[in-house]
Amino acid sequence: VPEDATSEVVRLDDGDQDMELLRRVAEECGADVERAGVRSSIDPGVLLAIVTGGTATVALTLERWRDRRQGGQVIDLRPGATNPLRRDRGVLYGYVVVLLKDGRVEVHLKEPANHLAELVQHVVSTCLGAASDSGDGDGATGLDHVADLIKEIATGESTVQVHRDDPSGHGGAGVTGQ
């Protein structure tokens, strides 16, 4: 037990799925996780977990867990999209799905913690900005253009898949909706 050991209790909204994710992240960061419970009749169905470790370790664990449980990144460049940037629990963490009028591009980042922000920023600044400047944005937000752009900036470890004319074919919940 580290000298600055601390604990934090978290609520597991998705029960086992949340707990499993928390275990994986904690292991990655070096913290301990256990199921927790209180002798109370309030919220009997809700599960709790307690994360224990050094102060920084616990903080990192919880930051990553809270980040990952939000799911993958969706960038919606379709005309009329009201929420172009969002996290979606229906998309696995580490994946980026770019929705376009004529298809979609899926990216699997090997190191999302390091590369996700960079990729999102690049796509958004290039495509959204271009769409806005040109008025119709067909060129800037066309499938081929976006796919090329992403392939340019994606590192060698990441994979990029292009799905033409199938904006709603992805099985992830929430990806197709607004």
Add this chain to the structure above:
Amino acid sequence: MKYPHLPPVGDPAGGPGWVEAGSDLVSAAALLGRREGSVRVDLQRAEVLRRQGHGPQARAVLLALRPKVAEAPLVALALANSHWTQGDAVSAREPYEQALAAWTEAGDADGILAARIGLCRCERMNYDKSGLGLLGTAVAAAEGVTDVHVLADLHREQAAWALLTGDSDAALGFAEQAAAVHASVEDRYLQGLADVLRARALNSQHERSLAVELMRRQVDVAITIGSAELKMVAVVYLGQFLQRGVVIGTPEWSAAKEVLDDALEDCDDPFTRAELLLPLAHLYTNSGQFDEAQRCLDEYGTLYQALGGNKIAVANLIKASARLDLARHGGMSLRSVRLNPVALAGLLKIRNDFRRAARAYRRAGLEPGARSARWHIELVDILGARRTKGARELPSEGRDALDRSRDNLLRAEFEARAGNLEEALAACRRAEAAAIEAGATTFAVAAASRSAEIALELGDHGQTVVHVRSAIDHAESIRAAVASGPARRHIAGTLRGHYEAALVLAATIGEADLVIEIAERLRTERLAGLLRRGRDALPADLTVVLSELDRVNDALLIHEPGVRGIRSAVASDDLAGRDIAGLRARHGELQAQLAERTTELFADTYGAEPVNMERVAAIDSHILMLIPVSHQDHDSIVVVWRAPTGESHCTITPVDDGLARLRTVLTHRDYLDRLNLTEQHLAPLRALLPQAFLACLETAVVPIKVVIVPTGWLWAVPFAAIPFHRDPGPGTLLLDRADTVLAPSLRFLCALTDRDTAAAAGSAVSWHDPASGFDAAELAGLGGHPGGHVRLAEARQVREAFVRGGATWRTAVLAAHGNREPGLAHAVLARGTGSVLTAADFLNGAARAPRYVSLASCHSGFPDGTDQHEPLGLALAALAAGASHVISAHFEIDATGELMTTSLQRLYEAMARTDDPPGALARVLRERVQYAPVTRPLLYQWAALTVIGTH
């Protein structure tokens, strides 16, 4: 009402029955019944019936008559009188006019006057100052009239009009003249009506006591002579006189209420009912029963509308509604209005309403009403810290004691706001003296409390103490003086407001013992009663409320299982159809009923004695009392520490952001932030502790014994884990230097200490909810009890063992889930079987709880509830039922962690042989580092455990 050309009532010339009609209406009716019928005899019969209060029967007699021309106006007059008596001026007017026309044609001066008097009566009922012209015509018609009895009728009418225009001297003169005439023929009915007018005049002259006494005599007279009609008139005014300025807690309040309620039962005409409802509304307003007051005013307005409207009634309604609004804003006591923007906006509206009332009274020509409205405007101006020109002139030696008290309170505020503190203090003292004279105790409390504040501002601590004590003495005299629940709540709220203000004053000047005395008075009506209730069962109606609450809980569970708990949920048929809002509303009603009934029950039955400071001085533990108070719109916490040596100190600390955040986390419905509390989060509480107490902890070689008396949300503080040292580090928590035990009050503590404890049996009993989801390994610690440890197999065995098992078990332990139901509904729950044990169980039937009870379930020591001074729940109910110590929890406790399980197991091992559970728990907690899995455990993993009881 004199009938022209008939002998006056009481005159033997009127024949058998007519003589008795002034003093014995039953005999009069009997004698008249035996006389041969004639128009005049039947008219006499009708008059007797009218006096008896049988208006419809009187009219039936009159309508059946076929009078000759000469007698027709007499019959019309009698018919009109019967209508008017029942408040039906519209129906009365026409026969009066017929009588007037007939007598005018006949040139009959007496008749003309009698009819004109009748028309004046009708005009007066729908009063307007323009009606004075009609009275002038009647007075003119009296010229040449020699029948003193008809003239006496005129004098009564003149008296009534003089009252409306505010000329009480003239009213008194006219009424006395009339009374003398009626007395000369022993017509006690008409004399009674004249005396009612006299009483009204006296009341206008602020001779309230004389007026009330005179009116009480009229009620007696009415009963003696058998006149329901006179009785109703007398009661209406008696009720009005009694309610005027009557202060809840005085016998007069109850008397007025009883008088009005009885009269409402008897009354059968809308006019009288309306007249009874207005004073009743004022009574309800004074007692804080605002919904009832509103109901009375609504009906009053409706009835007057149905009667054709009346300018005075309109003005009365506006004023009474404004008074009600003022009371809703806390304005019944000059000291209790909170001057926040919302309240100020409310006051401005109320002020406008009073101005409307004053204008309405002026339009009606009713000067006394306008004066009263103006007085209230002065009050509102003072409350709103606005300028007032009138307050200096208000006190008048000629007025009665209650008025003098109220006016002096007003003046004191005026002077205080102008910076004239000496004058303000003098006015407060006069107000207090006058309030005592008037028997208006809450005014006396208000005056004494204000005196204390002003004395403090003047820097006179000695006088501050004197006035604070005076306020407390007054306040004590009205504890439990009020019978009805809402009234009791109102008075309790008012008194507690004063007590809290006094507490702040006492803490400000460092009077620690006085702080203790006041803090004790803020609580334990219920708790002291609990300890003294012996083996009485709960009253049946309380049991009914509890059982109904249980049913509604179960029905709610179906809708929101996450909130209401994990009880089995089979809603009764009658509740199954209700939606969640309806069920919640019903739940709220039942909880309010429960609070009301328990408070009444314990306060009524067992009373409350002041704390005996000599007994407190004999307590050989340190005492730490903590009381959150709201004073002048600021939340503060007063803390007083008293060492066994008698040394005592107190602090008063404003609730800053840090304390406010902690309060929110400790009391919030969502528990996640609470679970993540560590001792560092309790650091803001260090500021509450007196420096001398902190120094005492610093130098303690062995742990000192401390009795902590928390209040309200502070019950949720895990005191053992408060850092007493500025620098965190080993040995710097309260538990490192102190063995703590909680008590709800010092009176409760003394009663517990002094109670005979039967020799404890040596066995332990436990019940573990098999569906709880935790294994309760700590129960193994009970095996060390000399008589062994029995594990109950069935939930249904729990009540018997925990409530009545004192002769068999030394220690009884539950391992199940707890909830936060307030009061007697506070429960330990089991999955699928509902409440295993509730606070009510301990109070129902012949209880004899085991010596040690462990309710190591969440929230077992601190239930929800709105009454911060009167906590009531599982732990305290168990103590009241015979337990000497109850292990309980400040909030959630760990169900699965090793630290909690080990702590409990070691505590249970110790309980097999210790006489000091608080010391045993403190030792276990001090040793926690030896078996803690982490160096800084969360509070819910160890520190939320506590012992309630004695050292």
